[in-house]
C-alpha cells in the first residue's frame with residue numbers, strides 16, 4: 001500500500017509555518033489597499049457565488065496552500081476517487097458517491113460493472129415507487145392513500161433525508177408529510193407515531209447494513225404499533241398481518257437478504273452499494289422519503305446539483321476550485337492558527353438541520369488519529385463543525401465569535417430569493433434578514449476600533465468592552481434560491497471540502513471505526529443493565545455505581 005505524503009514534511013507546509021509565525025491579519029488594510037481583493041477572491045461554482053475575501057488569505061498564503069495541495073497530490077487523489085479506486089483502504093472499498101449523480105448515459109466501469117447503469121436502474125425503481133405513492137395509486141391495506149411517510153434510520157440513513165426534507169419544504173407535495181425516527185430512546189417512536197393514522201402511513205426502513213440496533217428496534221416497534229392500531233380499529237383481521245406489512249413497509253439497504261429476513265418483501269426494497277458511505281448516501285435510495293415528497297423531477301434536479309459541484313471539483317484548477325480552496329483554508333486555520341471549530345451559519349431557516357447533517361459528514365469522516373496506512377497522523381485533524389441558522393444564532397452564541405478568545409472561522413450561507421416573500425409595512429422582511437447576513441460578516445471582518453467607540457460618546461471605562469477586534473475570518477456563500485439543485489451543490493461542496501482536508505492529513509475519510517467500541521459495549525452491557533448481578537459486579541466501579549443507581553431509581 002502506498003503511504004500518504006506526510007504534509008508536514010512538505011516544502012509548502014514549511015512555508016505556511018513561516019507565514020503563520022507572528023501572522024497579523026489586517027482585513028481593514030487589505031481591503032483599503034487592494035480594491036481588487038474581493039473580485040480576485042470570489043469564485044463561482046455552479047450556482048454558488050463564494051466570497052473568500054474576508055478570510056486570512058493573501059497572495060503568499062494562497063500560493064502556499066495551492067502548492068500544499070500539489071505536494072500532497074490532491075489532484076491525483078480526486079482522480080482516484082472519481083475513478084473508483086479503493087481509496088477507502090481500511091474497508092477495502094471504492095468511494096463512489098459521485099457516481100450516484102452521474103447523468104444517465106454516462107458510464108463508469110468498476111470491477112467489470114457499469115455502476116452508473118446500476119444507479120439509474122435503481123433510481124428508476126425508486127421514482128416509479130415515488131410516483132405511485134404521490135398519485136395515490138399505492139394504497140394502504142384498507143385502500144386509503146398515503147399521507148405520511150415515516151423514515152426509520154439513523155446517522156447517514158436519517159440526517160441527510162431529514163435535512164433535505166426540511167430544506168426543500170416548498171417543493172413537497174401538499175397533503176404529504178414525512179416524519180423521521182432515529183433515536184432508540186423510545187420517546188422518538190412514541191412521539192412520531194402519536195395520533196398518526198396507520199391506514200395512511202407508509203414506513204421506510206433505511207439502513208445501509210440492516211444491522212443497526214436503533215433502526216431495527218424502531219422498525220419492530222413501529223411494525224407492532226401499526227399492526228396493533230390496525231387491529232384495534234378493526235381495519236385488519238387475524239391473518240392479514242403480512243399483507244399489511246407489505247402495503248405499509250418498504251426498505252432501503254445494501255443488504256437485501258437481511259431486508260427479507262426482517263419480513264419486508266425484497267420487491268419493496270430499494271438498494272444501493274457498499275461503495276456509498278452512509279454519510280454520503282442522501283442521494284442514493286436512502287433519499288427515498290425525499291424522492292416521494294418532492295417527486296422524481298425535483299430529485300433529479302437535486303442530483304444534477306451534486307453533479308455540477310462534482311464536475312467543478314474534478315476539473316477546476318486548484319486556485320479556482322472552491323471546495324479545494326475552502327478545505328485548504330480550513331487546514332490553514334486548524335493546523336497553523338489553532339482553530340478547533342468551524343461554524344456553518346445558514347441565513348435560511350429551511351437549512352436549520354444543515355449543521356447537524358454536516359457534523360456527521362465532517363466529523364465522522366475526519367475525526368481520525370491514524371493515517372490510511374495505519375501510521376499516526378502528523379498533525380491535528382478533524383475540527384468541530386457546528387452552527388444554527390441566522391439570525392437565531394446571533395442572539396445565542398455570536399458573542400463568542402465576535403469577542404471571545406478563540407478563533408472560529410465561519411461560513412455564512414444565504415439565498416437571494418426568499419421562499420416566502422413577506423412584507424412588514426414598508427419593509428421586505430427578506431431584506432431585513434439579509435441585512436443581518438451582510439452585517440455580520442462585515443462586523444466580524446472589520447470590527448470597531450476604540451477610537452470609533454469613543455467617537456460614539458461611550459464613557460472611557462466602557463470603551464474596551466465595546467471594542468470589536470475584527471479580523472474574524474468568514475466565507476460568504478450565496479445562491480439565487482434554495483432549489484433542489486442548489487441544495488445538491490451545497491452538500492457536494494462540503495463533501496469535497498471534507499475530502500480535501502482528509503487528503504492533506506493523509507487519512508481515510510470514508511471509514512468510521514471510532515463508532516464501533518461504544519456499540520459493542522452497549523450490547524455487552526445489556527445483562528448488567530437488566531439486573532444480572534454477576535454482570536453488574538464485573539463492571540468497573542463507575543459503571544457499576546451508575547447501573548446500581550438506575551436500578552434503584554427505576555419504577556416498576
Ligand code: F6P
Nearest residue numbers: 155156157207208209212278515
Ligand atoms: O454508527 C455509525 C454508522 O455506521 C454511520 O456511519 C451510519 O450512517 C449509521 O451508523 C447508520 O448505519 P446503517 O445505515 O447501516 O443503519
